[in-house]
Amino acid sequence: MSRRPNPAAEGLGTAGPPFGGPGRSDVEVRQLGAMAPTQRVVLAIVGFIGGVLAASALAGLVVSSTGWELSVPASIGSELGRTVRQVGQAAPLDDHRVPAAWLAVVNAPLWLGLAGAPLLARRAGLSWRRDLGWGMSAIDIPVGLALGVTTQFVLIPLYEVIFLFFGEQDVSGPARSLVASVDSPLDLLGLLVITVVMAPLTEEIAYRGLLFGGIRDMERGHVGSGVVIAAVVSSVIFAASHFQLIQFPGLFVFGLVAVTAFHRTGRLATAIWAHVGFNLTTVVLLLWA
Template sequence: MTRPDNRPSRVTPSKKDLAEGRSRGSSRAGSKSTAKGGKAGAEDSKKAARESGSRPKGRVSEAAAPPARTGLLARLFPPRPVGADRVEVVSASADDGGAAEGPADGRRYGAGAILIVFFAAQLLATIAYAMVIPGSEYDPRAVTGLGGAVGQAVNQATTGQAVVISQPVPLWLSTLLQLPLWGALIAGPLWFAAKKGRGIVADLGLRMKATDVPLGLAIGIASQLLMVPALYWVVFKIIGVQDVSAEARALTDRATDPLSIVLVFVIVGIGAPVAEEIYFRGMALPIFRRRVRARWAILASAAFFAATHLQPLQFPALLVFGVILGVLTVRSGRLGPALWAHVGFNVVAAVSLLWNVTLF
């Protein structure tokens, strides 16, 4: 509508239009205020949570979760599954002889690893011996003691040879020559368990409890004082009385001073038990259990343990004692009891030979 002077006329909005406009404006203003209020409230909530030390509900930051183990630490000490110890003990029940663990136990190594470690240990020990003994003044075949020296001198004099008294290998050198053997028997199982297994604790059972010390020592001492005499009472009825301790006496006869006596106990009371238990009961026994029942795996590992000592006269005692050590390991699910039993068994033998205590 135009006025006569061609100027547009002012349109006056109706009351309805004014009401609708006010409604839309208030709605937009409410939305903006709500958004601003929501942001401000969220900021206030976060600030209050930071000040109080708590975390807001909802998404949890990465720092809240415990850091995961990576690298070598994760391989050596992986998280243990719930009830892992129970499985080891229950699987060796007395009723069924313990079912075989089977190949799907997480280990990616088997009997080949046992042979690799064994021959590597023998090779290293042989190399060390060949590098040290031939060029030295010591003779491994020399008889120890005054009687041995006199007998050697008389034999040389009667045969027209120059009298030269051979010196036996001293105990400090014998101890050093054992280190390559022990090192391989310990490092080999540790490497396989860490790199191709579930870790040294899960694979080898390398752990102990406080009660393992008295329990293991008591069983080891009792085995030496009771089992061995009873066993050889039967054996001697069959083959006649013989000197079972001849091999061990060749070692203890060289202990003529306090240092050498200490070295005897280092060899028989620390080095041999630790290395042999990690290898025979920690590594070999579980691998055998993957193929046969627990009772046969215990017997197989005990026979392997006895045979590798290369002492036929001591084989029966080592076999029976190996069975005892295997039962301790399977029943407890760890090496602690067997290790301390091995210590007690060897220490009693060393004491009896050093101080001429007759056991049987």
């Protein structure tokens, strides 16, 4: 059954101040004892791949040990059909979803890969303040939250246009399934840890701090287009890394918003708070519904 776009479905301006000072060649960077841009890009990719592989292995272990399922449809029709089938078979009424608290545990290796790799890389010369724009101002909170919430609602007309050409899709399915895994206060805590704490923090470190910053510095010779190239490439990778084709356009747009916030302020915190607002809108609206 198709569904209309819902703001809960979604999970460049001029160049701003540089994060790490004027662009330097990889040789100059190494002479300064810092981490080269290419190394930062590789670090982001390796951290993501390693995190995904480790999280997948842990998920497989949890599923095989408990009988839970990672992917359970959460539409009204799916829920009703499963309930009728279980009643007819005199089986316990159980959706077999992995509880949200356990999903937080399963995702821990991914977060460790995204943020743990740059933490270890400090020994190799990676400076979080210089290379990742690590820092925060009080204004980052309201500005970031406003950007994230607004982006959710801006995506509604975007998906209306997409559906005109490709037909309606259940955009909110993955997010609705995640919220449906909440059955206890501990699960609610797990959901919040996943969506509004760890995902914004670790993904912004990896995709905006390491990946965008690294590509931007690699393209330092192309003053204007280098920023655009870095923004587009990092946003494409960010959207693709969620493995949800229908959510790709929305995630790509949000990636551009987060990049812009980061680039204009020079602080990663602006993008992190935008990510919090973006995800929190999803959680609040789906829990309310």
